[in-house]
Amino acid sequence: MNPITLEGPRLTFRELREDDVDALFEIYGSEVATEHLSFDPRPLDSVASVIASGIADTQVDPRTVYALAVTLKEDPGLIGYARLALEAHRAGQIGFALNPSVWGQGYGTETVRLLLQLGFDQLGLHRIWGARSPKNAASARAMSGNGMVEEARIRDHVFTHGAWRDSITHVILEDEWRQPER
Template identity: 50%
Template sequence: MRSVHVTGKRLGLREVSAVDVDALHAVYGDPAATQHLPFDPRTRAEVVDIVDEAVAAAQADPRRLYVLAVTETEGHVIGVARLHIEADHPHSAEIGLGLRPDLWGRGIGTDLFRLVLTFGFKELGLHRLWGARSPANTAAQLAMLVAGMVEEGRIRHHVSTPDGWRDSIVHSALSDEWPADRAL
């Protein structure tokens, strides 16, 4: 297993571990943080299962799932980043992010998208990274666009949520369009 430790100007990414459960529950368990996600807030026990799955996935060869703790410069966990490499298209991966709501509106989401994109392109050698967002999540739209992703279009009735079917808006970035000297 190659352990992930990525450092940017304001944020870092590292492997999740059992000590992160409470910090990750602050994201996964928060109704505001999960309002645009296809599930209700998670219980602490469900977050333990997510961390256990992430630790097991880190041992896989080839590794297809990266669930990473998002840290601020002091090392405190403030969110989660997920990168899932597609089995049928191993040069493409879906990304997803979550941050504590008390940190929203500070440009951290944009920085996090840039950090995850740089990790995927430079460290993993991927060609295409993409993410889907709720049409109502305009903050994610802005963060993705400012980070350098392109809006590709709408997938109708893409996600079954507790409130019914929801469309998704897909954004992507390509390695040959990503600046090689982009700073983290």
Template identity: 50%
Template sequence: MFPVSITDERGVMLREFTADDVDAVLAVYGDPKVTEHLSFEPRTRDQVKATLDSVTAAARVEPRTEYSLAVVHGGEVIGVARLAVDTQHPGQSSGQLGFALRASHWGRGLGAATVRLLLRLGFDELGLYRLWGARSPENVVSARLMTALGMVEEGRIRGHIRVRGRWRDSVVHSILADEWQADQQR
């Protein structure tokens, strides 16, 4: 599926990245406050450019398994959204999602809108059965957001990733297609 462009009723949009998005993504991935709970340390402009080069190339691979998308609101890129389709178990129809927004846009419901759009993309557009996300155990805002959207906390992966010189656990949340559909009918 290329190109992706999906918008909600508030005007939050997910779209493909362009080469012009480097500085907007740097405002997300280069910010220590934003990356505090992510699986990597703040990135440089060169690292962000390399990331965008990689994800724009991956967007055209068939079959597409990587959906790294710009989060746009008010005409500007305010974040990054990602849905990665599981390729280790073909036919299992699951995907991992994640997102990050500029700190100046936190607390406005834009994170929830972004995750809803990722759920729409995964379930309604791609026909996946299970979507999941992992968070830092200390990221209580993310825990509340995923729970509010119907995602169930499944458990903790101990020593999951190494970041900032130490091993960190991750907490996994998931939602199934039938749970998503039932929620959409309410």
């Protein structure tokens, strides 16, 4: 399924481009933006590798990783990064990060919704899950606001910012996604 373009009410997902490196570096290179992510701030060359890997993933057949730019509908510039990685048994894991300049506007909730639409409506997945820092209340709201339920705590899951950190997982199943009230 290439290329991916998905539109929500205010956001669009598109494939990554080489010129997205600086915009993603504003997120992945930022101490503030990576505070709750599973890694420390990354140098520019590492961010360039993330973009290159995402572009290369579009050529894999069958495609198993969807690394996408999150943009505003009226502006094709990257304001975030969204990822859906396919797993065995029609499952997938989502992850996302947004530029702090757009935090607090509901874009996280819309990003998760678009990832779930991609996974369930276009790829036919059965189960989608995501993980977050226990302190990341905004991510918890974005996932729960889309019907994802808190499932588990993975203790000492990642080593980041000089310490071990737990992760909280959230999950949604395809029949829950397809409920009429959704």
